[in-house]
Every structure is written in structure tokens, then in C-alpha cells.
Amino acid sequence: MxxxxxxxxxxxxxxxxxxxxxxxxxxxxxxxxMHYEDGHILGSMYTKPPDIVLQAFFKFYQTNLGNIGLYPGTAEMEREVVKFLLRLTSGKEDYYGHVVSGGTEANIIALWAARNIGFKRILCTMDVHFSIKKAANLLSLPIKEVPMENGRMSSVDLEKIVEPMDIVVATAGTTPLGFIDPVGEIGKICKEHNAYLHVDAAFGGYVIPFLRELGYTDKRFGFDIPAVRSVTIDPHKMGFAPYPAGGIVSRENIFERISVDAPYLMEEKSDTLLGTRQSGSVAGAYAAHLYFGWEGYRKIVKKCMNTTHYLVKRVSEEGFELFAKPEMNIVNIPVSNTRRVKKEMYRRGWGISTNPQYSTIRIVVMPHVTPEIIEDFLKDLKNIEKSYG
Ligand SMILES: Cc1ncc(COP(=O)(O)O)c(C=O)c1O
Structure with missing residues (x-):
């Protein structure tokens, strides 16, 4: 028995x-x-969050910020995350913000609100993220391209083109090159011409403040520029938050411009694009902020910049050109045929991205990209390029 x-x-x-x-x-x-911990994803703006962040994510898997009346605790946590985003963007604590599904939703919200205020046309460069084109299409707003100078929006050309009630989208950390548009100069032009200025710092928002503190740049992109009205800044890029965690912050309450009645909800209002809002990543973003703190993020940026400089050095030692001097941790290497190189590198286990418009491959030097990984990557890249003469 x-x-x-x-x-x-x-x-x-x-x-x-x-x-x-x-x-x-x-x-x-x-x-x-493919998985980030293997170190072979070189073309993405994400990295594996620490375990405590993942624990926070799972703890809040059943909370829905789309109905905040039921979840006052999570709503308060979202406010804490927004406060950190406002610190990164030189905003004041009482400015507005939400954690949303990503940079795409954040950009759509900003342009949707601007259109509802009465702004009528989008001005941006060719290197703007595709979400701006999606927003223009959804909102039936025309887009006019502003020429670039050295890969950044030309303020001289902007001045010639801009009209009252335009929406100017400047990017602080462009998707293809990681360049920072001259937001200060753009801001002055927007003020003079009564244009709405939205800054897309989806990637650069967690980088530029630390580049400044580390002495790499003196560029500004946030609310310390008086014309800036809203900023996209994503915790799920350089903030180590789990997907999906984008951020949108604003000087005035742009959210009331897109708010609709939702009588069946506790709060009876919905003021983001999505209805149900996944909240685990809000907890994850909050945990990441607590875990790293301001100092921790500065160390991460320092490490990524050191690795970026290592990559730049090794690229030229191996006989490759550099497309442009990187302004942050994004490096572009010209190759013979972007599509072929991407495919061949994938066959060898690498996830790289390309900028066909510049005939380059693009490496986003996230924290999982180490000097050892760079050596392996360059070996494979060299072999591929050699095999095609
Ligand atoms: C500058 C910029 N804005 C917006 C986005 C869109 O972000 P998401 O993919 O989170 O929607 C990206 C994505 O890479 C980006 O680089």
C-alpha cells in the first residue's frame, strides 16, 4: 500500500x-x-530585457489599461513610466503621455491629434519612419518631402516650404542612419510659421540625453525647444522594456483631441488608438527604469558607443568603407548588393537589415552586440563580399 x-x-x-x-x-x-541572447540579430532596435523586467511583464498579464477604472494601480505605474519619459525629453512632470503599443501608434496618435486641432499637411524627410506615411494615409493628410542636407532635414529648405498649419515631423535618431535632425532650428521655423512640431525620438529618446551627458553631442530634441509639442519615445527600443511598449508624451493634452466616449468602460472615455491595452509591458518598462535608473542607462549608452567605435575601426581595418560617421549606435556599411548580402548573411545565421536607398547594410549596435560578435560578423561579411568579387 x-x-x-x-x-x-x-x-x-x-x-x-x-x-x-x-x-x-x-x-x-x-x-x-532568432533570439537576442544569441547576439546574431544586428538589425533590430530591441534587446533581451533582464529577468526582473520579464517577471514584471508576466505579473500584469491580465491588466487592461484600456479600462483604467478597474486598474488604478497599473494606471499609476503608467504615470511613473511617463514621468521618466518626460525627464528624458526635458518635459515637466505635469505634461501628458501614454505608453502605447509602439512608435507607430505613438506617431499616429500625435498626427491624429494635430489634425484634429486643425493642422493640415505633413512635412518630413525621406528618412522619416514609415509610420508617418501610414498616419498620413489613415488621416487623409497630404505629405510633402523636405530635402535633406548630410542626411538631416535641411532647415533652409524647410523655411522655403513651410506654411501656417503644417505639421513638421523631425526625427531624433533616424531609422536608417541614426541621425538627429536640427530640431532647434526647425523649432524656430515652426514657431515663426505657426506649424505643429512633432519629434520622433522613438529610438534616440533613450540615447541622446546620455550622449549629451557623455560629451558626444550637444544636440537637443525635446520640450526645452519651445515649439516641440509632442515626442515619440519608445521604452521597447533602448529602454530594455519588453514588446509592446511605445511612448508618446506631449506639452498640452493632445489625448483629449482624440478622445471618444466609451460608455461601457469604468472611465467612459478612450483616448489612445487601441481599445484594450496590454499592460505587462508597462510594468516591464517601469521595472526597467527602476532596475537601471538614470545612471544605468548612461552606462548602457556608453557601452553601445564604445562598441560602435570598435565596429567603425574594424570595418575600415577590414577594407570596408563607412557610409557616414555614426551619430549614435547605428552604423551603415556600403555593400555590393544589399538584398543578396542580407540573404547570404541570414543563411549564415545573421539577422541584418539594409538601406537599399543607400546601398548599405545597417547595424544597430544594441547591448547584445559585442566585439566578439562583430569579429564573427565581419568574417562572414568579408567572405560573402569576396565570393562575389
Ligand atoms: C524613428 C522611428 N520611429 C518609429 C518607429 C516605429 O516603432 P514601432 O516599430 O515600435 O512601431 C521606429 C522603428 O524602428 C523608428 O525607428
Whole structure:
């Protein structure tokens, strides 16, 4: 009898130790994906968050910020995250903001609000993120391209083109090159011509403040420039938050411009683009802010910039050109054929991105990109380029 009981307990234990068959099935899919911890994803603005951030993410898996009346705790946590975003963007604590699904949603919200205020046309450069084009299409706003000078918006050309009630989108950390548009000069022009200025700092928002403190730049992009009315800044890029965590902050309450009645909800209002809003990543962003703190983020930027300079040095030592001097941790290397190199590198286990418009491959030097990884990457890149003469 005792033996039988022991046997049952043992069996139960074994069952508990075995992965659930569903997990085995998922494992099969998981294995086919690339993962940040392997260090081979070189073209993405994400990196693996620390464990405490992932614990925070799972703790809040059932909270819905789309119905904040039920979740005052999570709503307060969102406010804390927004306060940190406002510090990064030189805003005041009582400015406005939300954590949303990503930079795309953040940009759409800003332009949607600007249109509802009465602004009528978008001005941006060719290197603006595609979300601006999506927003223009959704909102039926015309777009006019502003020429660039050295990969940044030309304020001279902007001055010639801008009209009252335009929306100017400046980028602080462009997607292809990581360049910072001259937001100060753009701001002056916007003020003079009564244009709305939105800054897309989805990537650069967690980088530029520390580049300044570390002496790499003196450029500004946030609310210390009087014309800046809203800024996109994403915790799920250089902020180490888990997907999906974008951020949108604003000087005035732009959210009331897009707010609709939602009588079935506790608060009876909805003032972002999505209805149900996943909240685990808000907890994740908050945990990341607590875990790293201001100093921790500065160290991360320093490490990424050191690795960026290492990459730049090794690229030229290996006989490759550099497309342009990087302004932050994004490096572009001209190659013979972007599509072919991307495909061949993928076959060798690398996830790289390309800028076909510049005939370059683009490396985003996130914290998982180390000097050792760079050496392996350059070896493979060299072999591929050699094999095509
Ligand atoms: C400058 C910029 N803005 C917006 C976005 C869009 O962000 P998401 O992919 O989170 O929607 C990106 C994405 O890379 C970006 O680089």
C-alpha cells in the first residue's frame, strides 16, 4: 500500500517535471526563430530585457489599461513610466503621455491629434519612419518631402516650404542612419510659421540625453525647444522594456483631441488608438527604469558607443568603407548588393537589415552586440563580399 502511494507520488512528480506536450510543440516553433541572447540579430532596435523586467511583464498579464477604472494601480505605474519619459525629453512632470503599443501608434496618435486641432499637411524627410506615411494615409493628410542636407532635414529648405498649419515631423535618431535632425532650428521655423512640431525620438529618446551627458553631442530634441509639442519615445527600443511598449508624451493634452466616449468602460472615455491595452509591458518598462535608473542607462549608452567605435575601426581595418560617421549606435556599411548580402548573411545565421536607398547594410549596435560578435560578423561579411568579387 505504502509502495503504491510512493509510486503514484513519483509518477505525479515525473509528470510535473516533464514539459507539457503543448510546450514541446511550441518549442518546435521557438527553435525556428532568432533570439537576442544569441547576439546574431544586428538589425533590430530591441534587446533581451533582464529577468526582473520579464517577471514584471508576466505579473500584469491580465491588466487592461484600456479600462483604467478597474486598474488604478497599473494606471499609476503608467504615470511613473511617463514621468521618466518626460525627464528624458526635458518635459515637466505635469505634461501628458501614454505608453502605447509602439512608435507607430505613438506617431499616429500625435498626427491624429494635430489634425484634429486643425493642422493640415505633413512635412518630413525621406528618412522619416514609415509610420508617418501610414498616419498620413489613415488621416487623409497630404505629405510633402523636405530635402535633406548630410542626411538631416535641411532647415533652409524647410523655411522655403513651410506654411501656417503644417505639421513638421523631425526625427531624433533616424531609422536608417541614426541621425538627429536640427530640431532647434526647425523649432524656430515652426514657431515663426505657426506649424505643429512633432519629434520622433522613438529610438534616440533613450540615447541622446546620455550622449549629451557623455560629451558626444550637444544636440537637443525635446520640450526645452519651445515649439516641440509632442515626442515619440519608445521604452521597447533602448529602454530594455519588453514588446509592446511605445511612448508618446506631449506639452498640452493632445489625448483629449482624440478622445471618444466609451460608455461601457469604468472611465467612459478612450483616448489612445487601441481599445484594450496590454499592460505587462508597462510594468516591464517601469521595472526597467527602476532596475537601471538614470545612471544605468548612461552606462548602457556608453557601452553601445564604445562598441560602435570598435565596429567603425574594424570595418575600415577590414577594407570596408563607412557610409557616414555614426551619430549614435547605428552604423551603415556600403555593400555590393544589399538584398543578396542580407540573404547570404541570414543563411549564415545573421539577422541584418539594409538601406537599399543607400546601398548599405545597417547595424544597430544594441547591448547584445559585442566585439566578439562583430569579429564573427565581419568574417562572414568579408567572405560573402569576396565570393562575389
Ligand atoms: C524613428 C522611428 N520611429 C518609429 C518607429 C516605429 O516603432 P514601432 O516599430 O515600435 O512601431 C521606429 C522603428 O524602428 C523608428 O525607428
Amino acid at each position: 505504502q509502495d503504491e502511494r510512493n509510486l503514484n507520488l513519483k509518477e505525479k512528480h515525473n509528470q510535473e517535471m516533464q514539459p507539457h506536450p503543448i510546450m514541446e510543440l511550441l518549442e518546435d516553433y521557438y527553435r525556428r526563430d
